[in-house]
Amino acid sequence: MLSSLILLSLATAISAECHREFLKNSTDTYINAQTLGQYENVKSLIFDFAPYNENNIPTALEGGILATPIKIDFARSVHDTVQCATFTELIAASNPHPYVIHTRMEFDANKMKASRIESIVTDKGDWLFNATGTLALNEPEKWDAIPKAQQDSRAVIQSIGDAYFDRFGNVSVVVPWGPPCYRVEGGLPAKGTLTASGDCVMEWPSTIHVPYRRYVVDEQYGVVSLFVGFPGLDRTQGEDPMPDSHVFRVEGGKLKYLHTASACVVEGCGLNSTFGGGL
Ligand SMILES: *[C@@H]1O[C@H](CO)[C@@H](O)[C@H](O)[C@H]1NC(C)=O
Ligand SMILES: *[C@@H]1O[C@H](CO)[C@@H](O)[C@H](O)[C@H]1NC(C)=O
Ligand SMILES: *[C@@H]1O[C@H](CO)[C@@H](O)[C@H](O)[C@H]1NC(C)=O
Ligand SMILES: *[C@@H]1O[C@H](CO)[C@@H](O)[C@H](O)[C@H]1NC(C)=O
Numbered sequence: 041m042l043s044s045l046i047l048l049s050l051a052t053a054i055s056a057e058c059h060r061e062f063l064k065n066s067t068d069t070y071i072n073a074q075t076l077g078q079y080e081n082v083k084s085l086i087f088d089f090a091p092y093n094e095n096n097i098p099t100a101l102e103g104g105i106l107a108t109p110i111k112i113d114f115a116r117s118v119h120d121t122v123q124c125a126t127f128t129e130l131i132a133a134s135n136p137h138p139y140v141i142h143t144r145m146e147f148d149a150n151k152m153k154a155s156r157i158e159s160i161v162t163d164k165g166d167w168l169f170n171a172t173g174t175l176a177l178n179e180p181e182k183w184d185a186i187p188k189a190q191q192d193s194r195a196v197i198q199s200i201g202d203a204y205f206d207r208f209g210n211v212s213v214v215v216p217w218g219p220p221c222y223r224v225e226g227g228l229p230a231k232g233t234l235t236a237s238g239d240c241v242m243e244w245p246s247t248i249h250v251p252y253r254r255y256v257v258d259e260q261y262g263v264v265s266l267f268v269g270f271p272g273l274d275r276t277q278g279e280d281p282m283p284d285s286h287v288f289r290v291e292g293g294k295l296k297y298l299h300t301a302s303a304c305v306v307e308g309c310g311l312n313s314t315f316g317g318g319l
Contacts (some may be wrong), residue, residue: 043057058149066145067117067126071086074130074141075155077109084103085145086154093158095283095303096269098228105161109134113175116183118265118287122194127256127265127268129287129299131134131312133177138171139163140227142301143286144256144267156252158267160285162226167302170227174299177224181297183289186262190292194257197290201255204288204295208248217242218294225300240295262290270302 067299073081080102083250087093094104105177114131123146128139144158170268200216207213221232221240252269265288271279282302289297 046273047091053062058121060119060121062152063119063121063124064117066121066147067128070126070128070143070145071112071115071117071130075112075248076109077107078106079106082106082157083167087148087151088159090153090155090157093156094161095159107158110137110139110141116157118256118261119265120256121256122180122278124257127263129289130303131171131178133171133175137163137314140169140171140174140301142265142267142286142287144254145263159286160267160278160283160303160305162301166226166304167226167300168226173185173227174224174305177227177229178299181261181289183261183297186261191259192262192290192293196293197259197262197264197288198255198257200290200293200295201266201286201288202253204286204298205250205253205266205268207244207246208250211244211246215242216294218292220240220296223298226302247293262296264288272308 070082073079082101092101092104094100106226110132111134112130113133115128117126117128119126125144125146126145130143132139132141140162141159144159145154146156147153174294195218202316203213203215207215217240218231218238219234219240221234222229234240248271250268250270254267256265257263266286268284268286270284271281282304284300284302286298286300288295
């Protein structure tokens with residue numbers, strides 16, 4: 041009994057390795073499927089009946105965005121070999137119907153199949169949506185692989201994503217934010233103020249608790265992706281958390297770039313233009 045348990049856990053440990061090549065193949069398959077509108081190709085990646093959520097709503101693959109061919113102008117994926125998960129950012133500005141789509145996939149490392157896929161699909165009318173703006177702002181940014189010796193730890197990278205959201209509910213939280221000191225909020229640059237010491241000072245509300253955090257961390261690229269439920273400024277209105285994705289690029293322990301995609305579920309997304317706009 042004991043020995044078979046040990047053998048079983050050994051086998052699990054061996055087969056549970058999640059390789060970057062496998063994850064890359066999966067994000068490539070996903071991007072190709074979205075380009076062609078061939079949702080069937082994504083079925084090969086997932087377990088039968090694995091949940092697919094679009095803007096937090098359980099959706100059949102054939103009834104969702106993957107059934108629509110989209111001309112993708114820019115795609116970026118990161119791969120988390122520890123959690124066996126991926127994040128992909130798609131910018132489709134020149135498609136007749138522009139979109140910005142953020143997708144995360146969680147895999148079962150033993151079965152090499154996705155156990156969950158969720159997408160934030162944003163288009164006209166969503167929070168500060170402007171795919172042309174997103175594409176233009178993304179263009180000069182460098183999210184290249186970071187040499188091993190300069191990589192931050194997974195814990196440091198993730199802590200910066202957490203600090204960003206913790207700051208929404210706690211004015212004392214310090215977010216280590218360096219130059220160039222802006223974030224791509226939907227399709228607009230939200231600029232902060234760079235101090236003489238090279239810190240970036242941003243405006244935040246301080247009364248918002250941001251729950252439902254789901255992470256993908258890729259230390260080779262200094263990236264953490266968080267899918268969250270973004271509550272409205274006024275919870276007394278009973279607003280549902282807004283389906284929201286933030287992806288952060290960290291270099292040398294400092295936040296460098298940040299892109300957001302937020303799908304409005306209520307008019308004004310429960311936020312108003314006081315925060316987040318071109319400020
Ligand atoms: C992914 O791997 C499968 C085999 O497991 C292969 O058939 C397929 O062509 C690969 N896809 C891509 C996009 O590399
Ligand atoms: C979207 O962004 C582009 C590029 O910054 C800008 O030229 C355009 O005016 C913006 N469109 C809207 C509707 O804000
Ligand atoms: C607010 O943040 C500060 C600094 O990180 C921390 O010491 C404090 O415990 C936090 N307060 C709450 C209520 O979480
Ligand atoms: C936006 O929200 C802020 C903070 O709750 C509030 O003070 C302001 O009046 C709101 N503005 C509009 C136009 O609703």
